[in-house]
Amino acid sequence: MSLNELYREVILDHYRAPRHHQHVDSPDGTAEGKNPLCGDEVTIEVKLDGDVVAAVGAIGVGCSISQASASMMAEAVDGKSRRQIDELIRKFKVMMTIEESDEQVVNTERPGAALGDLEALQGVRKFPVRIKCADLPWITLEQALEAAE
Amino acid sequence: MTDLADLRSDFPILDQKMNGHPLIYLDSASTSQKPNAVIDAIDDFYRTTNANVHRGAYGLSNDATDRYEAARARVAAFVNADAGEVAFNRGTTSALNQVAYGWGLYNLKPGDRVLLTLMEHHANIVPWQLVSRHTGAELVYVPHTGxxxxxxxxxxxxxxxxxxxxxxxxxxNVLGTINPVRQIADAAHQIGALVVVDAAQAVPHVAVDVRAMDADFLAFSAHKMLGPTGIGVLYGKAELLETMEPAEGGGEMISDVQLDSSTWAAVPHKFEAGTPPIAEAIGLAAAVEYLERIGMDAVRNHEVEITGYALDRLGAIDALTIYGPTDTSNRGGAVSFTLADIHPHDLATILDQRGIAVRAGHHCARPLARSLNAPATARASFYIYNVRSDVDALVDGLQEAREIFGVA
Structure with missing residues (x-):
């Protein structure tokens, strides 16, 4: 396990300069996510235009992994349709799944394929206690989208 | 004796590698490690003496009862209490809940106030909040200074x-601050208020004398003082324990049970509903014996020494902020800190890769964390088995964190 795999340059960049780190005017859906054990917090706000995310806000406090994940996620979903976002969420979940099985390859997809910057979060898989940090904004996004429906 | 390094071999868990490095355990404020003497006492009890207490009319049960009550006497004496003033329970949390639900629920009313400090652990906050919903009493907090x-x-x-x-x-448990309990108790008693002391951090690390403190109630946990999990202690002044109601009902705590009501067993057994943590009491007594053999003065001296060293070395790191007194005379061995803009969880992960275990987060004291404007801190906490090289390893790990995060 290498710390360099976890703390990629791009992660630290998003941590220090989070994108979409601002409230959205009259959002259609808002959700707050918290990891009470470690105190990570993120609020996701979405404004929809039809079924396309016209604006997204990701505001929070917490560790570099949770906040970078929120920032990269916001960048990735901005301007995307609900169907594209569902596919993104699915790909992200696949990437975050721990594969330990010698018997069979659980995921045939190349982890992180087509996720852009988000691929930098692949290293988190090797630090199981930190996976929930990376997941938090995504779970919160799903709740915000549900609230918008 | 300030160098207790020889004791390290008494703690088998320390002899292992974590992530390829020797384990350096710096989370004793959360739970302490256990010496062989404690592990063996519990093992021996289960192998030779295990039976339920206070009920069997047979030799083995009598032996178990004798050892359980001897453990009570030993633990009581450790804090200068009488055996009859000490009830066993699951830990500090359940001890404080017993006071809130057994005393607070019956004695507080609307307009009354419960005065807490902003330094309290959730265990000395939430029970009072729960009881306040029934009593209407208000919670008020004493702040801390700069x-x-x-x-x-x-x-x-x-x-x-x-x-x-x-x-x-x-x-x-966050700042390390040692509070002037006697002074607080004197002032509180002047106006007829009771004083409930959370001694979960104090009893393991400094000599505690409930009479010198003049505490009305005092709670602590075995697992932070080299003993097992699952057992804690509630001390109460005899007259208060006599009138306090039990928070839990069940077997073993009754004198008689009728269809509609019951009468209670004598103190302290009326506070010990159900089968108590028997083997854990034996283990706690062994922990007390171990600490007494070292001497609490030596424990304290060692802690002052290593905490002072840690404060010096951590204090020399640029952009590192320590949350707590810098004078070792009024603080314990829990040192909370932040480093530049590196989140404490990231620090903990980086240190873990070097086999160093520290706590990161709010340490079950969110009101305090908010008042510090530090929602999360990293915390290194020391005990008798920690040595200076543990602090050196911590400092090296923090330097690596600076490099990874590009902190100038």
């Missing part, structure tokens, strides 16, 4: 006739 000690002027100001109970931690 040097992380209790604001005694504010305390004096807040201490009026409305205050019926004062809850105070003897040693903060």
């Amino acid at each position: 040097d992380y000690t209790l604001d005694l002027d504010a305390f004096t100001e807040l201490l009026d006739d409305r205050v019926k109970v004062v809850g105070v931690t003897a040693m903060s």
Whole structure:
């Protein structure tokens, strides 16, 4: 396990300069996510235009992994349709799944394929206690989208 | 004796590698490690003496009962209490809940105040909040000063006739601050308020004398003082224990049970519903014996020494902020800190890769974390088995964190 795999340059960049780190005017859906054990917090706000995310806000406090994940996620979903976002969420979940099985390859997809910057979060898989940090904004996004429906 | 390094071999868990490095355990404020003497005492009890207590009319049960009650006497004496003033329970949390639900519920009313400090662990906050929903009493908090000690002027100001109970931690689990419990108790008693002391951090690390403190109630946990999990202690002044109601009902705590009501067993057994943590009591007594053999003065001296060294070395790191007193005379061995803009969880992960275990987060004291404007901190906490090289390893790990995060 290498710390360099976890703390990629791009992660630290998003941590220090989070994108979409601002409230959205009259959002259609808002959700707050918290990891009470470690105190990570993120609020996701979405404004929809039809079924396309016209604006997204990701505001929070917490560790570099949770906040970078929120920032990269916001960048990735901005301007995307609900169907594209569902596919993104699915790909992200696949990437975050721990594969330990010698018997069979659980995921045939190349982890992180087509996720852009988000691929930098692949290293988190090797630090199981930190996976929930990376997941938090995504779970919160799903709740915000549900609230918008 | 300030160098207790020889004791390290008494703790088998320390002899292992974590992530390829020797384990360096710096989370004793959360739970301490256990010496062979404690592990063996529990093992021996299960192998030779295990039976339920206070009920079997046979030799083995009598033996178990004798050892359980001998453990009580030993633990009571450790804090200068009588055996009859000490009830076993699951830990500090359940001990404080017993006071809130057994005393607070029956004695507090609307208009009354529960005066706590902002340094309290959730265990000395939430039970009072729960009980306040029934009693209507109000919770009020004493702030701390800029040097992380209790604001005694504010305390004096807040201490009026409305205050019926004062809850105070003897040693903060976040700041390390040792609070002047006797001074607080004297002031509280002047106006007829009771003092409930959370001594979970104090009893393992400094000599605690419930009479010298003049505490009305005092709670601590075995697992932070080399003993097993699952057992804690509630001390109460005899007259208070006599009148306090049990928070839990069940077997073993009754004198007689009728269809509609029951009468209670004598103190302290009326506070020990159900089968108590018997083997754990034996283990706790072994922990007390171990600490007494070292001597609490030596424990304290070692802690002052290593904490002073840690404060010096950590204090020399640029952009590192320590949350707690810098004077070792009024603090324990819990050192909370942040480093530049690196989140404490990231620090903990980086240190873990070097086999160093520290706590990161709010340390079950969110009101305090908010008042510090530090929602999360990293915390290194020391005990008798820690040595200076543990601090050196911590400092090296923090330097690596600086490099990874590009902190100049």
